[in-house]
Amino acid sequence: MSTPSLEEQLQPVFDEIDGKLQAIESGVYLQRQSPELTINQLAVLVNECQNKPYANLMQLGVQGTTELCTRFAALYVNVLTDLKHTLSLNSVLVLTKQKRFMSHVFEVSGYNSNRAVLKLLLNKAHEKKTKNLSENAAMVRALLLAGVGDLEPGDLVELTLENSETAALLAIGLLLDRLPLTVTGDAGRTFLLEEYNPYDALRPLEQYRALISNIWMLCSYSTSPRKHDIKKHLNNWFKRVHKVKGIQAKAVGSVKHAGNTHNKPVMAVIAETFKSVHAMYRWYAPMIKELRRDYYMVMVSMKGDVDEQSIGLFDEFIEVPEEEMNLQSVLNSCTPNIAWFMSVGMRSWGISLANLRWASLQAMSFGHPATSHSTEMDVVFATPNVYGGEGVVSENMLLLNSRVSNVAEAHKDLKLPPPAVLDDSVVCIAVPCNAMKINLGFVSALKEIERLSAKPVRFMFFPNEYGVGHLSTEKRLHSYFPTAVVARRTGYEAYLNLLNQNHLALSPFPFGNATSTVDCMVLGLPVVSMIGKEPHSRSDFDILDSLGLAEFCVADSIENYVSGVVRYINEPGLLQELRAMVNSKNFMQEHTVVDNEFSTEMCAALNWAYQHMDEVKGPRGLVLEGMGRWQA
Template sequence: MNTTLEEQFQVHYTELAEQVSELENALLLHTTPAEKAVRLLGKLVEQCERKPYANLLQLNLVGVTELCTRIAALYIRVFTDFSHKFTINEVFHLTCQKRFIGYVFEVSGYGSQTHVLKLLKAKAGEKKTQKLTDNPAMLRLLLLATLGDIDTADLVELSLEETEPAALITLGLLLDRLPVTMNGEAARKFLLEEYNPFHALRPIEHYAQIIANVWMLCSYSTAGRKHTIKQHLNDWFKRLHKAKGIAPKPTGSVPQPGNTQHKPVMAVVAESFNSLHAMYRWYAPIIKQLKHDYYMVLVGLKADVDDDAIALFDRYIEVPVDEMNLQPVLNQCTPDIAYFTSVGMRAWGISMANLRWAPLQVMSFGHPASSFSNTMDLAFINTRTVVDTGVVHENMLVLDSEIGSLIEKHKHLKLPEQAVLSDEFVSIAVPCNVMKINLHFIAALKEIERQAEKPVRFMFFPNEFGLGHLSTEKRLKAHFPNAIVARRTSYDQYLALLAQNHLALSPFPFGNATSTIDCMVLGMPVVAWLGEEPHSRSDYDVLAAFGLEDYCVATSVDNYVQGAVRYINTPGLLDELRALVKSKNFMERHVVDENPLAEEFCKALQWAHQHADEVVEPRGAAFWPEGRWK
């Protein structure tokens, strides 16, 4: 007997509803002091963002709307209780809850927090204060608002203030992962490029997570100087190190067990290296090659690695669950080289990237953007993704080798059956994380839709979970009512959904790499954009490896739109492109054991290690293989 979704989740709905009822009794009936309200809501948020409740809250059910409406009402109570003055600790906790608060209001019966913001704006006008954050109503408004809700005048006034509340408010605003309005884009650009209150943030470790989130999110902005903020946030991590007394030991002062051949020691800082994760699939071949010449030490959180990953290395050092307590890690290893497969996915990884742990510190663009840290010496790049040195802060080791098909196969790869595609409309996949979607990209999709002679159906893969999925779905459907917004699922199911499309569009300016590989696995064409930063060129690197750059890579937004429209409006041409992509036999190359990228990577790193004085300073240099490692 089949059961409905409501029936499947009834137990979890009842449990969550009971917790909301308890909060309603505590907050609405005033049985709990106001100063405890934010903390109690924080505990509810933690529950809602974890399984099984997150599984329930990502479903478009009447009961979910009702729950969100009740939770939103609790927040209205907190934000409109002017008898209580928020402490700096409450400002911080509301900042941590901010993304969830926005989701709740969007999914609730209220539809948004606009009505509350209007009330707070009117209340704020009743009292003039020297600082914006000294006005209780304005402080509440800024804590509740999204980037697109802020008046320009209020944004300018905020930027005149350099206080800890102002810094936390700014971080909260920049946590918005999908500011798809003109006001939202403009506000994000202004805060990233023009405002630096972050020196007012105390170096206390519970700020690290929201600072790390903003550090990473800035890379997805369309602003020209979006990385400027990283330098300010890097300074905060350095102040934290000093406050906690975190300091590496001298190089080579801690012998490594089992290093009987006295190989140079390389510590691999891996923010995510589970054997099912794309990061493992990209970098495992390189690690295997490096192990021939180096004693390899894996550094990572236990939750982010598994036995297969650990087995690649000579030693594993676990990062404490208390991520900012890095001294035990530093005490166990004093490497000759520290290699960061990415920087930005975890707070502890950013923290490590701002320590001088090894004489030579190098990174890959695994999270493909510059760290802007003065303790990160080199970044690996190749001839297709190399950019002007003004874009990348690190010096660059430029490899001849291409990415191509060099990512390892997914551990449990099962190709879906050939999908039967409709002739009545063109199905277009947009396989990218929600953070890569921006107003400029959406405008391009709308123009493609407008010029298409056939109906177009977009299928988005934002990789969101819980209420974040419903919020993202609502925002995207406001622009594309007929779109399918896929929920996060298993890799097999993801490929099966992806295969139901005629072609895929890669986002810009922050492009794809692994998602483009997924399309190649299916023999599906991808239209991509070639930009000015490494993360705008990774699609090109993959597609050019198969001779598809002339068919699939645009060099301007207009070119991108016209290229997609041409394939949509010329079915025979699209069929030819699909046949061409399939003829490249990606899967045959995907199983080849030889990995020229891994081999050249190791040669380049050996050269850099031998010429450490040359490659570390000054900044702004690009080192090419001729005359060095080739």
């Protein structure tokens, strides 16, 4: 008996989506229901389509997916071109939350893009100007449909002339695009990040939380020099939420922990995501084990973001409630001496908590390697290789001297793929990075590498997208690189097997890699990266330099990045030497080390900072080195 195809296996899923779409279509096309009702019905189905099992089908490039996406797009056309109905603020919000999905289905559908519908709406919008943009029904709809690269400068400027709740939501919608791979898209995102901050107009309401958090995180991936400034405004929104909800921390030490029998100082570790299979666990588990010797360790996280193994590292676990903004129960359960944020930016509640004064000392690491701009964050840990100069981050910096090479723990019982047998007639280049890190400048560099290569080049992207977002990303990347492989999200060992099929790997810029570079080192796969000033532009360098590879793998300009990669491609002997050199580092042997100097020094620095808080909390911009402090 033949095994049914994946498409056949997912037929019941198609039938379910088909049935739910038919119910909405009946209301729209036969019963002529109001756009408001349609928008809310779509919101429910869209949410389902972005999760299993519906997303499993929606990421397949098959006829059934194209049909479903075309029907979704047709419903959006119906809603957005019905100018007789004025969209309420709530409908603008609900559509903004669907914005990414809406963009994806138009790209994947039979419409092929939103171009024709957007042109109709913009033409109508320009026919009659209104005093306020929010009063121009066609323009509001056009901005809800448009990507940041779809608009003329004049339309963006018109948006920024209004400081209203509607305008703020429309700006957020435009900034949600993870992959603006055009000149106008890159310029438009920079303009909105640097020149327009209407976020004080957004009321401190729970329904805005996810969007605000999304933009807080996504701004880090822009190429804009002032991209992080927007966080100052978004941080203020979280503080207004705290005030409205009456969220307030108790006095440090006022809550006693029954398990703290040795009366150790209490450290709350904010774990936005910390399952044992996640990269965050691999980086930070060794440090937590070390810290537990001196502190009573309390993990703070949502239940769905941790597991038994990660909870087991701690003395106590405090669960963040599903209603992420209601943090009072967390604040009532622990009054720590130190709050250590392994990252800030991956979860709404993490950003919210980072804007509260909860502990005497509040420190962060670069789990998400970017400044927080929070007035309540005292210090951040970094290595000299990650330090890119004064003024790069808003926090004071504890500069550790230890190397970072063996910090990340290996996965347990990891099965590495056998050495790859590669076809040298085609140079296979891995690009193992999230879609958010890919930008126009990086794509232009890849195109130049492709042009100058003496051999055919095949790129293999690992954008980590899911559902119809994968198909949309695949389409955008194929428009630049028709022969590229765009890998779907998969398990770790399957990912390593795919990664292993390449001659070398390239890190993006300006937001580089960390864990992906470690993955390449595990396989003995060379990585070429570029160094910049920000922490996320120096993480590759930090890892590669610790292994003695920076001279061969780290460029200091786009020109050197391109020429260096092209030289490795066009001189095969050099690439073979580099592959042999990376293999000779025996990274896996180092990778299994549990105790490491970096973790030990980080703990010493944290102890010192806790004992010298007056110095740590001095004027912003301080760089505190270990010599004479936590080092002899």
